[in-house]
Amino acid sequence: QQQVKQSPQSLIVQKGGIPIINCAYENTAFDYFPWYQQFPGKGPALLIAIRPDVSEKKEGRFTISFNKSAKQFSLHIMDSQPGDSATYFCAATYTGGFKTIFGAGTRLFVKA
Amino acid sequence: DAGVIQSPRHEVTEMGQEVTLRCKPISGHNSLFWYRQTMMRGLELLIYFNNNVPIDDSGMPEDRFSAKMPNASFSTLKIQPSEPRDSAVYFCASSLDGGMGGEQYFGPGTRLTVT
Numbered sequence: 010q011q012q013v014k015q016s017p018q019s020l021i022v023q024k025g026g027i028p029i030i031n032c033a034y035e036n037t038a039f040d041y042f043p044w045y046q047q048f049p050g051k052g053p054a055l056l057i058a059i060r061p062d063v064s065e066k067k068e069g070r071f072t073i074s075f076n077k078s079a080k081q082f083s084l085h086i087m088d089s090q091p092g093d094s095a096t097y098f099c100a101a102t103y104t105g106g107f108k109t110i111f112g113a114g115t116r117l118f119v120k121a
Numbered sequence: 122d123a124g125v126i127q128s129p130r131h132e133v134t135e136m137g138q139e140v141t142l143r144c145k146p147i148s149g150h151n152s153l154f155w156y157r158q159t160m161m162r163g164l165e166l167l168i169y170f171n172n173n174v175p176i177d178d179s180g181m182p183e184d185r186f187s188a189k190m191p192n193a194s195f196s197t198l199k200i201q202p203s204e205p206r207d208s209a210v211y212f213c214a215s216s217l218d219g220g221m222g223g224e225q226y227f228g229p230g231t232r233l234t235v236t
Contacts, residue, residue, distance in 0.1 A: 043224065052125075052212050052227030053164070098164065108177065109154075109225060113163045 013101050015112030022089055023120050030084045030115045032099035037080070039101040043109070044073065044084050047096045056097070057084075089119045125228035127213050133234045139201040142231045145194055146215030154225060155188055155198050156212040164212075170196065203235045 014033045022028045032042075043058035059066045059073045059082065066073045070087040086093055096116050102109040126145040134140055146153050154169040168178040170190045178188070185204070190196040200207055210232050214225040 050229075052214070052230050053225075054227065055224045058224070108166065108169065111164045111166075 013099060013110050013112045015099050015115060017115060018113065019116040019118075021118045021120065024090060026089050026119070028086050028089055028093075028117055028119070030097055030099065030117075031081065032083065032101075032112050033079075033081045034101050034110075035080065036101070036103075038103045039110075040103050041101070042073070042075065042082050043100050043102075044071075045098040045100060045111075047098065047114075049095075053096075053098055086117075089117075091119045091121045093117060094119050125213055125215055125226050127211075127228035127231050129231060130229060131232045131234075133236065134203055135236055136204055137202045138235075139199065140203045140207075140233060140235075142198040142211050142213075142233070144196045144198070144213030144228060146196070146213070147217075147226055148194065150215035150217045150226070151193070152216045152218075153190060153196050154214040154216075155196070156214065156227075157209045158212060158230070159209045167198070200233075203233075205235045208233055208235050 016031050020028050041060055044056045045053035046056040047053040057068045057071050057073055059075050061077045064075050072085045075082045094117055096114045098114045099112040100109050125147055128143045152171050155167040157165045157167055165180055167180045168188045169176055173190045186200055188198045210230045212227050212230045214227040216225045
């Protein structure tokens with residue numbers, strides 16, 4: 010029940026394409042869903058996050074879509090660029106808890 | 122702020138040796154997390170502290186692993202004795218008000234190789 014399932018494991022898109030990464034969770038107590046971006050040789054860094062009271066959040070070219078009833082959320086990257094090539098982790102946590110549960114990660118490669 | 126500081130950045134050691142990884146969290150943050158990352162197992166939470174107190178160490182793989190946080194500005198993760206399967210990148214992260222879904226700030230990691 011604590012797991013966050015992420016797919017796909019890897020993704021290759023052409024420059025300008027819209028990669029979509031999907032995540033699903035079981036624990037309805039989760040109320041904060043961040044996405045982290047990790048470049049090779051670096052630690053993960055927060056990219057964008059959403060709370061379940063909204064269905065969509067946009068920050069620049071990055072959009073999170075959230076479906077509370079299905080317990081699913083996804084990351085869309087508009088007009089993807091080679092510089093977006095990285096590993097993306099979805100995650101979930103809850104107010105009053107200390108632990109963030111991370112998905113397994115998606116390795117994205119954007120071809121020039 | 123300099124961010125989360127980890128040392129060493131790279132460590133190569135022989136099986137059976139003791140390894141100590143160090144972390145300095147961001148000043149003012151009250152939660153600290155140790156993670157291990159491998160290709161096979163992804164990002165695993167090993168242990169986390171809140172206000173210097175270990176809250177959950179259920180992710181620590183076995184008794185060979187231990188972690189301490191003697192004060193708000195320093196933590197160590199020790200492996201004794203080390204084994205080749207411990208080879209991984211170890212990340213330290215800190216956050217403010219960890220109980221409110223706060224953003225975690227990761228350090229650059231320590232790449233450990235045990236031969």
